[in-house]
Amino acid sequence: MLFHICRSKIHGCVLTDKQLEYGGSIGLPLELVEASGLYPNERVQVLNLSNGTRLETYVIVEEDQVGKVTLYGPAARLGEVGDKLIVLAYSWMDEEEAKSHKLVTCRVDGNNRPL
Numbered sequence: 001m002l003f004h005i006c007r008s009k010i011h012g013c014v015l016t017d018k019q020l021e022y023g024g025s026i027g028l029p030l031e032l033v034e035a036s037g038l039y040p041n042e043r044v045q046v047l048n049l050s051n052g053t054r055l056e057t058y059v060i061v062e063e064d065q066v067g068k069v070t071l072y073g074p075a076a077r078l079g080e081v082g083d084k085l086i087v088l089a090y091s092w093m094d095e096e097e098a099k100s101h102k103l104v105t106c107r108v109d110g111n112n113r114p115l
Helices: 030-036 073-078 095-100
Strands: 002-014 017-019 025-029 043-048 054-062 070-072 084-094 104-107
Touching: 002 030, 002 095, 017 073, 025 030, 025 073, 030 054, 030 104, 043 073, 054 073, 070 073, 084 095
Parallel strands: 002 104, 017 070, 025 054
Antiparallel strands: 002 084, 025 070, 043 054, 043 084
């Protein structure tokens, strides 16, 4: 049997930009992607602590944008600049993997930099 386990998490990043005219995704700085163990184009769930919405999208790495977190496309309608977000990634694991898995949590400072 396989279990869908939360593998990686960015906790408390702040939305800094919204771009409605785009196909849809979340743009994250390379520094946060690497610190959290996320992958470019990986499917993620975005939880908005400020308004309670949840959405699924994929990661775009913003290599030259330190501290910038952007909701693109339709997702941009689900947040406002200044909202606090949690970004989660999940993986399928067998029972042994699930029992030994340790969630990677990347907490951030007020400038969206890993702590």
